[in-house]
Amino acid sequence: MKLTxxxxxxxxxxxxxxxxxxIVGKNGVLxxxxxxxxxxxxGTFAEGVPRAVVxxxxxxxxxxxxxxxxxxxxPLVARGMGSGLAAGSIPTNKDGIVVCFTRMNRILEIDxxxxxxxxxxxxxxxxxxxxxxKMGLFYPPDxxxxxxxxxxxxxACNAGGPRCLKYGVTGNYILGLTVVxxxxxxxxxxxxxxxxxxxxxxxxxxxxxxxTLGLITEALLRLVARPLFVKTAMAEYxxxxxxxxTVNAILSEGIVPATLELVDQTAIVCIxxxxxxxxxxDVEAVLxxxxxxxxEPTVIREIESAGRICKEKGARTVKVAxxxxxxxGLWKARRSVGSSLARKAPNKLGEDITxxxxxxxxxxxxxxxxSARHGLPIVIFGHAGDGNLHPNILFDKREPEDWAKVEQMxxxxxxxxxxxxxxxxxxxxxxxxxxxxxxxxxxxxxxxIQRRIKQVLDPLNILNPGKIFED
Amino acid sequence: xxxxxxxxxxxxNCIRCGLCLAACPxxxxxxxxxxxxxxxVALTRKGLEGELxxxxxxxxxxxxxxACMACxxxxxxxxxxxxxxxxxxxxxxxxxxxxxxxxxxxxLLSKTGRLELATLPLRVYEKLGIRRLVYLLGLxxxxxxxxxxxxxxxxxxxxxxxxxILPEITGARGETRFHVGYFLGCxxxxxxxxxxxxxxxxxxxxxxxxxTPKEIECCGMPxxxxxxxxxxxEQARHNITIFEQHDVDVIVTDCATCGSTLKEYxxxxxxxxxxxxxxxxxxxxxxxxxxxLAQIPxxxxxxxxxxxxxxxxxxxxxxxxxxxxxxxxxxxxIEGLDFVEMKEADWCCGSAGxxxxxxxxxxxxxxxxxxxxxxxxEAGIVASGCPGCRMQLHTGxxxxxxxxxxxxxxxxxDEAYGLFDGGExxxxxx
Numbered sequence: 001m002k003l004t005x006x007x008x009x010x011x012x013x014x015x016x017x018x019x020x021x022x023i024v025g026k027n028g029v030l031x032x033x034x035x036x037x038x039x040x041x042x043g044t045f046a047e048g049v050p051r052a053v054v055x056x057x058x059x060x061x062x063x064x065x066x067x068x069x070x071x072x073x074x075p076l077v078a079r080g081m082g083s084g085l086a087a088g089s090i091p092t093n094k095d096g097i098v099v100c101f102t103r104m105n106r107i108l109e110i111d112x113x114x115x116x117x118x119x120x121x122x123x124x125x126x127x128x129x130x131x132x133x134k135m136g137l138f139y140p141p142d143x144x145x146x147x148x149x150x151x152x153x154x155x156a157c158n159a160g161g162p163r164c165l166k167y168g169v170t171g172n173y174i175l176g177l178t179v180v181x182x183x184x185x186x187x188x189x190x191x192x193x194x195x196x197x198x199x200x201x202x203x204x205x206x207x208x209x210x211x212t213l214g215l216i217t218e219a220l221l222r223l224v225a226r227p228l229f230v231k232t233a234m235a236e237y238x239x240x241x242x243x244x245x246t247v248n249a250i251l252s253e254g255i256v257p258a259t260l261e262l263v264d265q266t267a268i269v270c271i272x273x274x275x276x277x278x279x280x281x282d283v284e285a286v287l288x289x290x291x292x293x294x295x296e297p298t299v300i301r302e303i304e305s306a307g308r309i310c311k312e313k314g315a316r317t318v319k320v321a322x323x324x325x326x327x328x329g330l331w332k333a334r335r336s337v338g339s340s341l342a343r344k345a346p347n348k349l350g351e352d353i354t355x356x357x358x359x360x361x362x363x364x365x366x367x368x369x370x371s372a373r374h375g376l377p378i379v380i381f382g383h384a385g386d387g388n389l390h391p392n393i394l395f396d397k398r399e400p401e402d403w404a405k406v407e408q409m410x411x412x413x414x415x416x417x418x419x420x421x422x423x424x425x426x427x428x429x430x431x432x433x434x435x436x437x438x439x440x441x442x443x444x445x446x447x448x449i450q451r452r453i454k455q456v457l458d459p460l461n462i463l464n465p466g467k468i469f470e471d
Numbered sequence: 472x473x474x475x476x477x478x479x480x481x482x483x484n485c486i487r488c489g490l491c492l493a494a495c496p497x498x499x500x501x502x503x504x505x506x507x508x509x510x511x512v513a514l515t516r517k518g519l520e521g522e523l524x525x526x527x528x529x530x531x532x533x534x535x536x537x538a539c540m541a542c543x544x545x546x547x548x549x550x551x552x553x554x555x556x557x558x559x560x561x562x563x564x565x566x567x568x569x570x571x572x573x574x575x576x577x578x579l580l581s582k583t584g585r586l587e588l589a590t591l592p593l594r595v596y597e598k599l600g601i602r603r604l605v606y607l608l609g610l611x612x613x614x615x616x617x618x619x620x621x622x623x624x625x626x627x628x629x630x631x632x633x634x635x636i637l638p639e640i641t642g643a644r645g646e647t648r649f650h651v652g653y654f655l656g657c658x659x660x661x662x663x664x665x666x667x668x669x670x671x672x673x674x675x676x677x678x679x680x681x682x683t684p685k686e687i688e689c690c691g692m693p694x695x696x697x698x699x700x701x702x703x704x705e706q707a708r709h710n711i712t713i714f715e716q717h718d719v720d721v722i723v724t725d726c727a728t729c730g731s732t733l734k735e736y737x738x739x740x741x742x743x744x745x746x747x748x749x750x751x752x753x754x755x756x757x758x759x760x761x762x763x764l765a766q767i768p769x770x771x772x773x774x775x776x777x778x779x780x781x782x783x784x785x786x787x788x789x790x791x792x793x794x795x796x797x798x799x800x801x802x803x804x805i806e807g808l809d810f811v812e813m814k815e816a817d818w819c820c821g822s823a824g825x826x827x828x829x830x831x832x833x834x835x836x837x838x839x840x841x842x843x844x845x846x847x848x849e850a851g852i853v854a855s856g857c858p859g860c861r862m863q864l865h866t867g868x869x870x871x872x873x874x875x876x877x878x879x880x881x882x883x884x885d886e887a888y889g890l891f892d893g894g895e896x897x898x899x900x901x
Contacts, residue, residue, distance in 0.1 A: 029505065033529050037517055038510035043488050056504065082504060083489040102502040122502075124493070147493035274547040339488040346484045403880040 003150040010090075013250035016072060017099070020054045023064045028055045028103070039079070039091075039098045041144075044136055045347055046087035046432060050077065053098040059178055059186060059217040066100060066215065067184035075465050078211035080122060080150030085350055086158065086431025088210045092466035096357070101152050107131055108218070113293050114192050115173060115223040121152025121216050125159075128221075128268075138226040140167035143427065144335045155378060158208035160427030162259035163335070165385035167224070171207035171429065177204055182458040191221065205453070210429050213457045213466040227292035230258070231303040232321045232330055235310035236283040240264055240368075240380075242287035242314035244361040245382045249309050249355065255302050259335055260385030261288040267381045271333045279333070283316065287384070288334055337381050338392070345378070345394035349406055349433075351413055355422030357387040365392045366416040374405045388426035411437070430468045438469060474565050475700070477558040477577045485512045485550045490762065491542035496819045497535055499835040506897035508542035508552035508677040515555045525563065533559040535833065538696065539819035540790040561697030563813060565624055576702050581709075583688065592659055597628040603637050608775055617831055623866045624827065634685055635662035638693070641681040648678035649767065652719035652756070653708075654733060657689055658724035659859035666878065670725040670760055676888055677770055681723075684713045691731040692787075696824050707736045710744065712751045722753070725760040725881055726853060728824070728858035731791025733757045759788060760881055761797035761856060772887035775807035780883065781850035783841070783864065784817045785857030798856055798880045806886045811848040815840070822863030838867045845875060854880040 013385060020029045029041070030053040051074070056062045064276070069076050075096040079089040091098060092411025101122035110132055111120040117132055117139065126146040129139050142161035143149060145262075155177070160169045186450055189202040206216060214323045237243040244365045247260055263271075264285050272279045279286075287310065291302040307318040321327040341348050355363045371378040382389035395402040414424055424434050424441045439447050451469060454461075465471055492498045492507035514532055517523040536556035543551040564572065566627055596602050603760040605611050609621055609653050643649075651674055659667040662708055687710050691703035710733070714722055720795045724730045737754035740746040760767070782799060795817070802810055819826070821837030839863070845853050853868075853875055855861055865877045 009700060030505065032546070033523060033525070034514055035505050037523055038507075040512065041487050045487075053503075063638040081489050081492055082487075082509075105502070126493075145489065149490040271547075274549065312841060326603050334545040335815075336490075339486055339490060340547040342484045342486045387594075432619050 015069070015084060016074060017052050020052060020065065020070055020097070023061050023068070024054055024220055025054050029053070030055070039082075039100070042079075042082045042084040042087060042089050044085060044433065047089050048091040048096070049094065050091040050096045050098045051094060051415070053100055054112075055100050055103045057103050058338045059180065062099065062180045063184045063186055064213055066180050066182065069097060069462055070460060071365070071464045073460060073462065075462050076215070076432075078152070078156065078215050080153035081124070081145075081148050083145040083149045084153065084269065084431065085352070085428040086157070086210075086425070086433050088157065088429050088431030088464070088467050089153075090432065092432065101150060101217075104152075104217060105150075108139070110135060111192070112137070115225075116192055116220055117223055118218065118220045119151055120218055121150060121155075123151045125149055125151055125154055132223055133226055136226050137223040139173065139223055140164075141170045141173060141222060144338060146335075151219055151221070151419060154168065155216055155219055156209060156211050157205050157429040158427065160383065160386075160388060162261050162383055163316050164388075164427075165260055165383060166256050166258045166292075171204060173222045174203045174207055174219060175222050176220035177203050177206055177218050179214035179217055181214050182460065182463050187214065192220065194222070208429060210431060210467050212454060213463065215463070225294065227258075228294045229296045229299040230290060230292040230327070231299050232288065232290045232327045233303050233307055233310075233318055234321070234330060235289065235307070235318045236280055237286045237287070237314060237316040238283060238316050239314060240285040240364060241361060243287055244364045246287060246310050246313040246386065247360055248357055249313055250306050253292070253305065255301065255306055257289050257385065258292045259288065259305060259383070260291040261382070262286075262384035262389070263288070263334065263337060263381040264379060266336045266344065266379045267341065268377075270343050271336055273343055274336060274340040275333055277329055277333055287315075288330060298405060338390070341379055341392055341394060345396055346380075347395050347397045349393045349395070349410060350428075351391050351410065352388070352395075352415035352425045352428040353391065353413060353422055354386070354388040354426035355417055355420050356372060356406050357385070359420035359422065360384055360387060360389075363389065363416060363420055363422065366420075370412045370416065372407055374409050376402065376405055376409060378409070383426075386426070387422070414441070435468065435470060474562060475553055476562050477515065480518075480557055481552065481558075482512050483550050483584040485509065485516070487513070489629065490547070491545055491552060494541035494545040496537055496539060496541070496821065496837045497833060500833055504852040506535060508536075511536060511556050512550060512552050515559055518559070519562075520532060525566065529661070530559065530563045533557075533563075536819065537819050537823035537829060537837070539786040539823065541786075541817075541819070544790050557695060557698075559845060560696070560699040562698075564698035572694075572697050572699055576689075576697065576699050577705075580689040580693055581702070581706060583634060583657065583660075583685075586657060587635070587661065590632075593625065593628050598630055607670040620831075620866050621825060622868065624862045625864060625868045626862065629664035631664070633667050634683075634796075636664070636672065637668075637683050638682055639685060641675055641683070643678045643680045644675045647680045648679055649680070649721070650719045651681045651763075652665055652714055652717050652722040653681050653683045654687060654690070654714075654722055654729055654757075655683055655726060656729040656858070657693060658728075659726050663858050663861070663879070666882050667725055668742070669879070670723075670881050673881055673888065674723070674887050675756075675766060676766070682717050682719060684717060690726075690732040692728045692732040693824060695732065702737050703732075707739055707750065711736065711749050714753060714756075715749070719756065721758050721763055722756045723758050723763050725856065725879060727785035727788035727791065728859060730757060730759040731787040734750050735891045759792055759794055759797070759856065761788075762792070762794050763800055765797040765800055769804065770888075772805055772884060774803050774805075774887040774889065776883060777807040777811045777885055778852050779811055779850040780815045780852045780854055781848040782816060783813070783820060783845070783846060783853055783855040783860055784879070785855055785860045786819055786823075788818055788856055798854070801880050801884055802854060805883060808883070808887075809867060811850050812847045813850075814844045816844075817842075820860050820863045822859040824859050827866065834863075838863060842867045842871060842873075846873065848870075851873065852876045852878060852883070854878050854883060856880055860890060
């Protein structure tokens with residue numbers, strides 16, 4: 001009896017590609033060695049080769065795919081544009097099938113009256129933003145990968161970005177989701193009402209679930225009015241400590257800038273090398289501050305007050321961007337920090353710790369100490385205003401000594417964050433890379449409850465196995 | 472012989488952030504990683520490091536790249552995925568050379584005379600009125616789609632290649648202020664003779680004495696595109712030697728592709744000091760026509776052209792030579808001309824030299840997007856300084872039954888000059 005079961009399973013697995021093609025058509029299944037090789041990575045250095053890649057175009061097709069996978073006990077790994085920074089969309093099992101959502105890229109409805117947008121999971125975030133902005137509406141979450149990440153991926157990782165300081169993260173904008181469950185059933189959560197306490201908040205459960213609880217195929221998102229005025233300033237500091245102290249000084253004066261970003265010297269040097277914007281490279285840190293709103297005098301007053309505080313806290317210069325072009329230049333630079341670091345070293349490990357904002361000066365110092373102790377550079381930049389920093393360890397993976405140091409340093413950075421009341425990840429997620437530190441951060445009770453939730457929703461463990469928790 | 476392949480440093484630091492996906496025309500149409508710049512970099516790396524075989528499919532991914540270089544420009548790390556795709560084509564040709572490439576790129580494209588002979592049937596087709604008849608009777612509509620598009624790609628073919636007609640020296644009108652060498656590209660000479668004649672007229676009118684060496688060969692871009700870097704180097708040596716025989720201040724070309732290739736001559740001879748020096752001396756003189764005209768005091772045209780004009784940025788001008796303001800500036804000099812910027816003017820048109828032949832479906836998808844953007848401007852003329860782009864746009868517009876005129880910006884400038892003095896210039900040079 002068991003043997004027959006086994007044979008059938010093997011046969012189903014080997015016929016998987018044919019069966020997938022029946023669902024999505026021949027062009028929707030990729031399986032050459034070259035295809036599989038390029039779907040083996042995301043925005044990190046981790047790799048894992050899948051058995052096949054399937055590109056569905058409708059929720060119905062996704063449901064069929066899941067049923068097939070359930071029958072064959074084949075793991076499914078959801079993926080958008082593969083810009084994740086926690087190795088969350090990398091197959092950990094050679095039988096794994098990547099479900100790539102890039103072809104589910106339709107914006108289904110923009111409801112101006114209710115200020116909502118309904119979109120498929122594969123819509124590129126920047127394209128969604130551009131479409132709603134045409135109607136005077138605004139979708140605030142702005143991860144640095146806005147142009148190369150998808151709404152589905154943003155939800156699955158609960159993506160943040162600079163503007164989250166004032167506007168909140170992706171999860172704060174979800175009104176409802178369409179999710180294909182591990183048995184192929186289609187779950188719809190929420191709806192257009194802003195308030196909804198009828199039962200558990202299932203939408204919130206799927207935000208940051210990293211593809212382990214269900215496959216998100218569609219989202220209904222809340223929009224706000226587009227701010228009419230924006231002012232952006234850049235403050236340069238001779239001392240990183242002074243820059244980090246400024247963050248709190250601004251926020252405790254009651255000013256809530258849209259963004260309050262910190263970039264350290266190494267990062268500035270890399271950006272300048274890459275983009276030739278004419279940034280001063282002899283400063284130890286810069287803050288990028290943006291205020292926005294619908295009343296111009298207020299927006300201007302706020303940026304001026306913020307500028308004054310920067311000066312008081314020791315900023316060398318404060319410049320307010322006078323043209324849209326200058327502002328775009330600043331943001332292009334800020335978004336490119338992560339990738340421009342590769343000019344310094346072939347590999348980087350970008351962390352994502354978040355601490356209470358009062359602890360920023362403290363954590364910045366601790367990170368610098370860790371870097372000095374181990375002799376590998378750590379670049380610090382990030383969303384200082386909400387305590388979310390991206391310490392990036394620069395190294396060369398080909399050097400075995402380097403890698404041992406990196407693992408040690410990563411552990412110490414996490415310990416440092418936890419010691420000041422912070423957490424592992426503010427916006428990238430756990431994926432594979434932060435898995436070893438997961439229990440340390442949350443404690444056994446929380447991990448136990450999370451495992452049980454996973455078990456209820458995915459009893460066969462076919463949805464992105466091996467992510468968040470060890471198998 | 473040791474394989475000439477890309478240095479490890481040109482791909483190793485790709486951190487796979489994915490930013491290049493947003494800029495890539497083939498990714499946007501297929502939405503697969505395999506058709507993306509990041510994917511091609513990964514395949515290059517895995518192929519060269521032995522993790523993957525250099526299989527026909529892997530090499531095909533390198534040929535599916537349009538080499539529009541948008542990924543090169545957007546990458547903050549400094550990786551150049553488009554250049555890697557071209558280098559991998561060369562790797563493949565060194566391993567398994569294709570005979571037809573030797574015949575086409577060495578036997579034909581390097582010998583201008585033979586190329587002219589080979590295209591004779593096309594001129595006969597045009598001249599005897601067969602083409603007109605074909606269109607009149609609608610016979611072109613009987614052709615399968617692909618053939619019909621190839622036929623439509625050809626502009627009105629000039630009776631004789633410009634190389635045959637043009638005198639070696641074109642004197643300046645009035646005082647000679649500049650000694651200009653003119654690099655007459657194959658496509659300009661064979662297919663766009665009238666537009667290049669306009670280039671000569673505009674140069675002459677602005678005080679340029681122009682030398683057009685007839686012995687030059689193809690700039691090398693087609694060979695480069697098909698993985699024959701060795702032939703590019705031969706062609707570069709030949710062309711450099713030819714121009715060394717002429718005492719000119721600048722070497723001007725009105726073909727975006729030729730210009731960007733000629734400007735790369737300087738980097739072809741690493742390790743060969745003598746040739747590196749000669750190449751960089753040559754390279755320092757090369758100018759696109761729009762670039763050169765923007766650098767000299769230009770006579771303002773007196774004629775008016777009352778039309779709406781839009782402009783398409785050729786990849787080889789915008790990214791290959793960082794020239795985008797200059798052609799727009801030329802157009803803005805013309806009185807009456809209403810310039811409308813199209814959406815995504817900097818996005819590839821899908822020509823990439825010969826993609827409409829080799830990658831028909833993708834090329835059409837990319838082209839359709841461009842055509843939509845052109846049509847949205849409601850312009851009567853689209854200007855672009857690249858013969859490849861113009862053929863592609865012409866094909867697309869014709870297929871859509873759209874009568875928008877496709878020209879080189881220089882044509883409009885020439886018309887604006889000529890309109891004033893009743894086409895007197897034209898008679899002089901034709």
